[in-house]
Amino acid sequence: MxxxxxxxxxxxxxxxxxxxxxxxxxxxxxxxxxxxxxxxxxxxxxxxxxxxxxxxxxxxxxxxxxxxxxxxxxxxxxxxxxxxxxxxxxxxxxxxxxxxxxxxxxxxxxxxxxxxxxxxxxxxxxxxxxxxxxxxxxxxxxxxxxxxxxxxxxxxxxxxxxxxxxxxxQESRQAYREALIEYFSAFKDQLSEDSLSRLEKNPLRILDSKDEGDRKLVADAPVFSDYLxxxxxxxxxxxxxxxxxxxxxxxxxxxxxxxxxxxxxxxxxxxxxxxxxxxxxxxxxxxxxxxxxxxxxxxxxxxxxxxxxxxxxxMTRQVVEPKPVVIIPMGEAAEAKAQILADELRYAAYRVELGFSGNLKKRLNRANKQNASVAIIMGDDELAANSATVRDLSSGEQELVKLDALADKLSVYR
RNA sequence: GUGGCUGUAGCUCAGUUGGUUAGAGCACCGGUUUGUGGUACCGGGGGUCGGGGGUUCAAGUCCCCUCAGCCACCCCA
The missing domain is CATH 3.30.930.10 (Bira Bifunctional Protein; Domain 2)
Structure with missing residues (x-):
């Protein structure tokens, strides 16, 4: 692990x-x-x-x-x-x-x-x-x-x-820096350990120290505005x-x-x-x-x-993805057909989820979890009619739609 | 880099003064329902208890080391 x-x-x-x-x-x-x-x-x-x-x-x-x-x-x-x-x-x-x-x-x-x-x-x-x-x-x-x-x-x-x-x-900063070094150097014995090293490296940082002792010294330190x-x-x-x-x-x-x-x-x-x-x-x-x-x-x-x-x-707000269209093929013949349909819809810029296993109940359940707006169910019955069942997942209403009319039917789910 | 707190299932957490097979909820998988969802009920899988060492008849529990996360310092976005 x-x-x-x-x-x-x-x-x-x-x-x-x-x-x-x-x-x-x-x-x-x-x-x-x-x-x-x-x-x-x-x-x-x-x-x-x-x-x-x-x-x-x-x-x-x-x-x-x-x-x-x-x-x-x-x-x-x-x-x-x-x-x-x-x-x-x-x-x-x-x-x-x-x-x-x-x-x-x-x-x-x-x-x-x-x-x-x-x-x-x-x-x-x-x-x-x-x-x-x-x-x-x-x-x-x-x-x-x-x-x-x-x-x-x-x-x-x-x-x-x-x-x-x-x-x-540059000029102002240099002048102020020197003033600070001069001021704090007189209190070397009172400065915190951190600030002591800051004195060498970046004396401006001492101004921001959280150490109580430092803060007292900072209160009387030279002010930048005087050196600008x-x-x-x-x-x-x-x-x-x-x-x-x-x-x-x-x-x-x-x-x-x-x-x-x-x-x-x-x-x-x-x-x-x-x-x-x-x-x-x-x-x-x-x-x-x-x-x-x-x-x-x-x-x-x-x-x-x-x-x-x-x-x-x-950023507390949720970032939402476009809802997918879920295609649910039942049976081998439908699976082959579904893959082609999915491909076409993807070329048309739909987000398409295509599953291959589970019974219809499981697959509709999964569609819900995928936050799908619509499911296209294709089984032997639909294939025989050269159609697919289009089920609206929020209303639960469904209808049989000819495959060549699918694109129109789905446009509301974009 | 310094000091402190925490670590048990994918997630959130129980686990008694050390005691035998480590639990729950959510999630996951399956069933009740062989082609109609979000609910309900039933069942199932999943853990070397962060890792290593030690004490003990016995360690998730006590001790040491280590790793990681978190909090403050420091620093910075």
């Missing part, structure tokens, strides 16, 4: 869960398309460098969560922990800087070696969008608006809160007024920071309280430095990624 369990942190998707999962991706793709975003699929693995350079050497994702291994050819590759780096790499590989702006939607599996929990698996799926080549805050507004449309179409928007913050530009330069302040103001104009409400969260190095200016998260500790459902921001970091032409970018499993859990 234990050897037959799936690998830790992975699981099989089928049935209801699969339908909801697919629905999330379908809606994401469709909504993104309305905004003019085309789908892209990048490889599931990349050279390790792609992630190391873009995510930053200090992020947890890079330092302890990547699935990295050597190939037979001697390359070191990594299962993608996220998709922005892959899209950025594709952007350069394909010379897309010649056709800005570039707008992509993606969806697929990502891999992180984390301790599994609900809403946190080692193989999980993200749907996301990237907008490359727009430096104006209107780009940020469009991206956030796209997220709002997506969540609304899924029916989960009401259960989320949009948290918003700015990380400022005019350009950054103005940028943020325009993002906010853009959101206001679209009627998108948000809460400013000064402690909202990013673990990944490439972010600047706008950072946002749609969170929910319905999923426990894994409450972030869609998050993103601006990453103007990314492409250049990778050795490409300086190209601004904004985007977000969403957790497909988390959204699927939040």
């Amino acid at each position: 234990s050897s037959l369990q799936p690998v830790r942190g992975t699981h099989d998707l089928f049935g209801d869960d699969m339908r909801r999962h697919r629905e999330v991706l379908n809606i994401g793709r469709e909504v993104a398309n309305r905004f003019g975003y085309d789908e892209i699929i990048t490889p599931i693995f990349e050279k390790t460098e792609v992630f190391k350079r873009t995510l930053g050497d200090t992020s947890d994702v890079v330092t302890k969560e990547m699935y990295t291994f050597p190939t037979k050819g001697g390359d070191e590759i990594t299962l993608r922990p996220e998709n922005t780096a892959g899209v950025a790499r594709a952007f350069m590989s394909n010379g897309l800087s010649q056709q800005l702006p570039v707008k992509f939607f993606y969806g697929g599996p990502m891999f992180r070696h984390e301790r599994p929990q609900k809403g946190r698996q080692r193989q999980f799926h993200q749907a996301g969008v990237e907008l490359l080549g727009v430096e104006k805050p209107q780009g940020d507004v469009e991206i956030i608006s796209l997220g709002v449309h997506f969540l609304k179409e899924l029916g989960v928007y009401e259960n989320t809160t949009l948290e918003l913050n700015t990380l400022g530009d 330069n005019d350009l950054s302040k103005d940028f943020f103001a325009q993002v906010k007024s853009g959101l206001d104009a679209l009627g998108i409400s948000y809460e400013i969260n000064p402690r909202l920071v990013r673990g990944l190095d490439y972010y600047c200016h706008t950072a946002f998260e749609f969170t929910t309280t319905a999923l426990g500790a894994q409450g972030t459902v869609l998050a993103g921001g601006r990453y103007d430095g990314l492409i250049k970091t990778m050795g490409g032409p300086a190209t601004p970018g904004v985007g977000w990624a969403s957790g497909v499993e988390r959204l699927a859990m939040l």
Whole structure:
């Protein structure tokens, strides 16, 4: 049994869960398309460098969560922990800087070696969008608006809160970072162990600490707004007024920071309280430095990624499949005929279930379980009359119909 | 990675202070009804009690290890 369990942190998707999962991706793709975003699929693995350079050497994702291994050819590759780096790499590989702006939607599996929990698996799926080549805050507004449309179409928007913050530009961020390091360094003996390591790696994270002692120190820590330069302040103001104009409400969260190095200016998260500790459902921001970091032409970018499993859990509504037409042949002659009929109906885009065993009672019973709307019963009697019995499963009414008139008869069950 | 809780049939769960053949509901299969469904009644299959080791005359039950899930931290989508 234990050897037959799936690998830790992975699981099989089928049935209801699969339908909801697919629905999330379908809606994401469709909504993104309305905004003019085309789908892209990048490889599931990349050279390790792609992630190391873009995510930053200090992020947890890079330092302890990547699935990295050597190939037979001697390359070191990594299962993608996220998709922005892959899209950025594709952007350069394909010379897309010649056709800005570039707008992509993606969806697929990502891999992180984390301790599994609900809403946190080692193989999980993200749907996301990237907008490359727009430096104006209107780009940020469009991206956030796209997220709002997506969540609304899924029916989960009401259960989320949009948290918003700015990380400022390079200059502001650097200045604030230094101020924080200076401030917290004076309290090294009082900081929690976690925050002590954050002081080295990502001091902004200390602001978000849940440790009580840390929080007291944070209360008197320097505030970011004092370190934002005019350009950054103005940028943020325009993002906010853009959101206001679209009627998108948000809460400013000064402690909202990013673990990944490439972010600047706008950072946002749609969170929910319905999923426990894994409450972030869609998050993103601006990453103007990314492409250049990778050795490409300086190209601004904004985007977000969403957790497909988390959204699927939040989406309580049922995803319904079209009801099938069930064909029930009785006897060998009828079975041969039924297979041909099923084939014709399938070419006509009906969903057809064809069974081969059991008595009529069992098979009607099974038709109910398959949620069928109509059953076509074919036995010797019907065959003799070149007909089939068409039984409406909700009303229980049935009639004998000539085979060549079947298509018309069935059209109401589409 | 740290700490805690849980693990018995496909699913949800009983199982007494350790005691002989481990149960129920749902689901599944079959019958009552050899070609007419959702109900009802009757019957059946299915478990090395997550895995391994130990204590004991005896372990689903106690102890140790291990695996997995969940919760919090951490991190993040």
